[in-house]
Amino acid sequence: MATIRHVLFDADGVLQQIRGGFYTAAEALLGDHARAVLDTASDRERPLLGSDEDFLPVLAQVLREQGLDVAASDLYAAVWQNTEPSASSFDLVRRLRAAGYGVHLGTNQVRRRAEYLRAVLGYDELFDVSLYSCDLGVAKPDPGFFEKAATRIGAEPAEILFVDDHPANVEGARSTGMAAVHWCLDEGHAVLVDRLAEHGVRPAD
16 A cells, blocks of 8 residues: 555535535525525536636526526625635644645635635645646546646655545545545544544644
């Protein structure tokens, strides 16, 4: 088994979450329509994840279809930019770097939100390599995402451990030879540390 030298982190559900929850964050603007609007918008967002196309006009169209007089920019700010980073996840990233690992970001994001993560949350400063689906031209769980990620990191897939909260993405990573663990914020960071240790990955104290 190859020695793990790099850890690749997903963003949503692993490093950050929507304050109050995805649907709850929209209820003040959308009321009982929150779930229908967000589910439809999320479905239509998926094809944009590997492109430069702007998500805001798509969101505006969904609102029009629902007959809602709500500005897409207001809803986008209330949900997709209402992001709360996890201090414990950030601390773990720093501890892994202190232990000598390369630490990287691997996330599905449309261009607008990728720029938000860069400019507002400072992810490019936190990670050695930041890998956004809109930059790679392919989104998880497509194996192409992980193949391109390994190339940009400059390592063999077997030297990389991937952490994600979606089982399909974990399986996509494993299909390319990466080690991968399924974990989400609700499980607590002690659980993640144990799962990393199963692959010989140990953060500094």
